[in-house]
Amino acid sequence: MILFNHLDLVCYTILASVVSGIFIKIYMENQSLIKATIIFLYLPIFIVTYPVYHFTQIYKYRSDMLRILKKAEISEEKKRKVRKSLSSKRSIAFHVLKSLVLNFRLLLDVYIEVSAESYDTILGKSLDEMKKAVFDDTKDTYIWAI
Amino acid sequence: MLYVRFSFIILSIGLMSSIPEESPRLVFISRFVFHGMLLIDFINVFRHNYSFGRFMAYGGVIVSGFLTFIDICGMAGLLLIKSGKHGVFIFTGNHEYTVMKIVPTITAENFILYSSLAMIYVCGWELIHRVKRPAQAVEPTTESVT
Secondary structure (H helix, E strand, O other), X not given: OOHHHHXXXXXXXXXXXXXXXXXXXXXXXXXXXXXXXXXXXXXXXXXXXXXXXXXXXXXXXXXXXXXXXXXXXXXXXXXXXXXXXXXXXXXXXXXHHHHHHHOXXXXXXXXXXXXXXXXXXXXXXXXXXXXXXXXXXHHHHHHHHO | OHHHHHHHHHHHHHHHOOOOOOOOOHHHHHHHHHHHHHHHXXXXXXXXXXXXXXXXXXXXXXXXXXXXXXXXXHHHOOEEEEEOHHHOEEEEEOOOXXXXXXXXXXXXXXXXXXXHHHHHHHHHHHHOOOOOOHHHOOOOOOOOOO
């Protein structure tokens, strides 16, 4: 049992392999170091904000979801499971965290695609072009305000 | 299933890491079976994946292939694990063959620990990327696999 005497080293290697693997994956899909580092450094923001957004959306539309669930044509056991997961704040939070862990690979793919697009439109440009792009996006709201 | 597979890999590597005192040569035989199986698996991954999946397969083939080579040498009697001073097991070449004097002598605990950590490092890359295997019957495309 040599490996189980060094379980701390096992945890460190799993962490290192996941972090380095994410960086290598982003680099291999974009083929430029600056772009890859910027996308990699914005990843923690995504990991924190995604479950919070998911939680607020479910909590907001909980009553609507329960109303739809009554009419839905699924088995009673499945209905009971969904109703149980929507019963309290703690169970919704558990459901959200579970979905984050189980669908992490899929979410990472989506994040890399979306962030690469947004880098090309806004972040990759110089400061003046960036200001112009932001102004173009928010131009209509300013006109409405005036 | 992904996390079940990964935890089984860690558990089986941990169970293999104990050295039987009467016949330490059994370490090479049990590790040869496991590493050879992983080598075949990584070759399958190499044939059906592109971009990061192929990079992962390169790493896996190099690490598991090197370890199977060492295990075959141990099974043939070119490498030895024997008890040294104070009951500590050491990993050496068989000095009856002159070529095997090149192999450095290290403690068997260090050899088993670091080789298994290298295997876990490569297997951990599967946590962040979805790889395709031929049993899933997916047509390989030249575009990057999402």
